[in-house]
Amino acid sequence: MSLLTVGSVAFDALETPFGKTDKIIGGAATYITLAASYFTKKNNLVAVVGGDFPQEMIDVLVSHGIDTEGLQIKQDGKTFFWSGKYHEDMNTRDTVDVQLNVMADFDPVIPASYQGCEYLMLGNTAPAIQKLVLERMERRPKLVMLDTMNFWMDIAMPDLEAVLPLIDLLTINDEEARMLSGEYSLRKAAKVIMDKGPKTLVIKKGEHGALLFQDDRIFFAPALPLEEVFDPTGAGDTFAGGFIGYLTQTDDISFENMKRAIIYGSAMASFCVEKFGSERLVNLTQEEITGRVKEFVQLASFEIK
Amino acid sequence: MSLLTVGSVAFDALETPFGKTDKIIGGAATYITLAASYFTKKNNLVAVVGGDFPQEMIDVLVSHGIDTEGLQIKQDGKTFFWSGKYHEDMNTRDTVDVQLNVMADFDPVIPASYQGCEYLMLGNTAPAIQKLVLERMERRPKLVMLDTMNFWMDIAMPDLEAVLPLIDLLTINDEEARMLSGEYSLRKAAKVIMDKGPKTLVIKKGEHGALLFQDDRIFFAPALPLEEVFDPTGAGDTFAGGFIGYLTQTDDISFENMKRAIIYGSAMASFCVEKFGSERLVNLTQEEITGRVKEFVQLASFEIK
Numbered sequence: 381m382s383l384l385t386v387g388s389v390a391f392d393a394l395e396t397p398f399g400k401t402d403k404i405i406g407g408a409a410t411y412i413t414l415a416a417s418y419f420t421k422k423n424n425l426v427a428v429v430g431g432d433f434p435q436e437m438i439d440v441l442v443s444h445g446i447d448t449e450g451l452q453i454k455q456d457g458k459t460f461f462w463s464g465k466y467h468e469d470m471n472t473r474d475t476v477d478v479q480l481n482v483m484a485d486f487d488p489v490i491p492a493s494y495q496g497c498e499y500l501m502l503g504n505t506a507p508a509i510q511k512l513v514l515e516r517m518e519r520r521p522k523l524v525m526l527d528t529m530n531f532w533m534d535i536a537m538p539d540l541e542a543v544l545p546l547i548d549l550l551t552i553n554d555e556e557a558r559m560l561s562g563e564y565s566l567r568k569a570a571k572v573i574m575d576k577g578p579k580t581l582v583i584k585k586g587e588h589g590a591l592l593f594q595d596d597r598i599f600f601a602p603a604l605p606l607e608e609v610f611d612p613t614g615a616g617d618t619f620a621g622g623f624i625g626y627l628t629q630t631d632d633i634s635f636e637n638m639k640r641a642i643i644y645g646s647a648m649a650s651f652c653v654e655k656f657g658s659e660r661l662v663n664l665t666q667e668e669i670t671g672r673v674k675e676f677v678q679l680a681s682f683e684i685k
Numbered sequence: 686m687s688l689l690t691v692g693s694v695a696f697d698a699l700e701t702p703f704g705k706t707d708k709i710i711g712g713a714a715t716y717i718t719l720a721a722s723y724f725t726k727k728n729n730l731v732a733v734v735g736g737d738f739p740q741e742m743i744d745v746l747v748s749h750g751i752d753t754e755g756l757q758i759k760q761d762g763k764t765f766f767w768s769g770k771y772h773e774d775m776n777t778r779d780t781v782d783v784q785l786n787v788m789a790d791f792d793p794v795i796p797a798s799y800q801g802c803e804y805l806m807l808g809n810t811a812p813a814i815q816k817l818v819l820e821r822m823e824r825r826p827k828l829v830m831l832d833t834m835n836f837w838m839d840i841a842m843p844d845l846e847a848v849l850p851l852i853d854l855l856t857i858n859d860e861e862a863r864m865l866s867g868e869y870s871l872r873k874a875a876k877v878i879m880d881k882g883p884k885t886l887v888i889k890k891g892e893h894g895a896l897l898f899q900d901d902r903i904f905f906a907p908a909l910p911l912e913e914v915f916d917p918t919g920a921g922d923t924f925a926g927g928f929i930g931y932l933t934q935t936d937d938i939s940f941e942n943m944k945r946a947i948i949y950g951s952a953m954a955s956f957c958v959e960k961f962g963s964e965r966l967v968n969l970t971q972e973e974i975t976g977r978v979k980e981f982v983q984l985a986s987f988e989i990k
Contacts, residue, residue: 468869469869470869564773564775565911565912565914567910567911568912568913570910588890588893588894589907598910598984599985600910600984601987602894602905602907602985603905605871605872605905606870606872607870609870636987636988639987640987640989643987643989677989679904679905680905680907680987682944682985684948684982685945
């Protein structure tokens with residue numbers, strides 16, 4: 381099966397209590413496709429960068445089997461840039477600088493060779509663009525997953541409300557679920573949000589794990605308690621990439637398999653935060669991933685007599 | 686096996702977004718013994734109340750098989766009183782009024798018939814009193830569990846540090862674990878805290894579940910996502926009571942059985958928050974508890990192929 385990811389490829393400059401970086405590769409679609417690359421080799425990317433984006437960074441994506449035919453390079457433009465600084469607790473961050481640059485008028489062109497993909501990941505970007513991508517798919521994918529954030533709820537709620545009925549699975553964090561639903565209880569929030577369209581909802585809770593909702597079913601996935609969170613940037617996107625990568629690989633969208641996909645996504649996210657940016661994601665082995673998934677099994681397993 | 690619980694029996698006056706109560710029965714030892722009563726009928730209580738404490742409330746405890754020989758009644762004193770108001774999100778609360786009354790000079794006398802208990806629960810109270818109880822045990826129990834809170838870390842840290850080496854299991858919440866250890870990462874915090882004495886640590890995370898640490902082992906227990914949290918008062922104590930009640934019943938302090946105990950404790954706590962105070966705890970059936978535990982199994986179970 382094949383996966384198509386649409387989203388940002390960007391430069392990030394990060395500062396955490398452990399240090400700071402110059403411009404490094406970032407962006408939702410970068411983390412998603414890198415994480416998914418450990419599960420599928422039919423890994424298609426639609427994004428836009430400027431002429432300042434180094435070929436060696438594209439080479440990293442290509443070396444992971446990511447198809448970059450859909451990566452537009454605007455030679456006279458500059459790449460989307462985000463700079464952030466994390467607070468001591470790593471749970472909150474300030475945006476230091478945002479330069480939309482070529483993302484400001486991103487036109488998501490889908491190459492013909494990408495048409496017919498079964499799994500579509502709409503990475504965090506303007507809901508109007510996410511909707512446009514769906515309209516440009518000649519055949520509706522088997523599963524459409526969308527990630528969004530509070531920023532779009534603030535400035536583009538009608539656009540977001542318009543795309544929600546068209547997707548199968550929404551992933552947001554707990555604060556965003558409360559914001560989108562107006563309900564504090566996540567169980568109530570999930571019902572309200574699923575009534576807006578998506579049949580399945582994943583609520584990410586960072587160090588507290590994740591919740592999967594579908595109809596009346598709920599799955600509570602643990603997060604691995606880590607010694608050190610070095611840099612949380614991209615953890616949510618990496619989770620999404622591992623999740624949909626696993627679904628693409630197994631081509632099974634049952635609730636039971638989505639549970640497994642959440643564990644794989646959580647395992648990938650637990651690697652992501654160990655180093656700056658996507659550094660840890662580019663050199664993983666299948667053995668490391670299998671080992672980490674086993675840690676999740678041990679972490680959460682119990683037996684009632 | 687028999688359980689001894691030492692802690693407060695009190696009056697509470699509560700206000701939540703759902704309503705308010707007059708003086709109702711509260712206190713750590715009340716919730717602990719009520720929760721434990723569903724698991725063991727050798728359920729001994731040491732606490733102190735004033736002459737204003739109604740016999741009918743004592744009758745409720747007795748009707749649950751709780752032995753109240755160790756419940757001192759100071760006829761000329763008044764019962765410990767706490768009044769609190771919860772914020773809209775139910776996660777934070779303000780203390781409106783505290784009157785220590787007879788708790789101010791609580792002398793925990795252990796009746797002879799309570800000596801020899803195998804399980805000892807030191808409910809949240811002054812660490813010096815908790816230590817005194819331990820010194821008054823003629824034979825060291827098989828398992829000593831202690832609950833405490835940030836308040837004691839603020840005003841009685843040396844006393845707390847003095848009792849920690851004497852206990853087997855400490856239960857605190859995530860913020861308190863960070864406060865007690867000076868570490869933000871809960872995995873690091875757990876190591877620091879276990880180095881202070883207790884071989885086993887339970888970190889309660891409220892709606893995010895609980896973590897069990899012992900040596901290098903970790904168990905991540907889910908919390909049931911609830912439609913409505915009506916009143917969180919006593920949830921932590923109820924968790925502790927279900928936990929140690931289950932251990933007392935099964936008399937198995939292996940890590941695997943402690944995992945089960947956490948699930949039972951979490952199930953009891955999930956009932957507690959459904960109504961004001963201990964209202965929901967006094968009328969549970971074994972069928973309801975079994976059913977709730979099954980919900981936890983469904984909530985957290987997954988299988989990696």
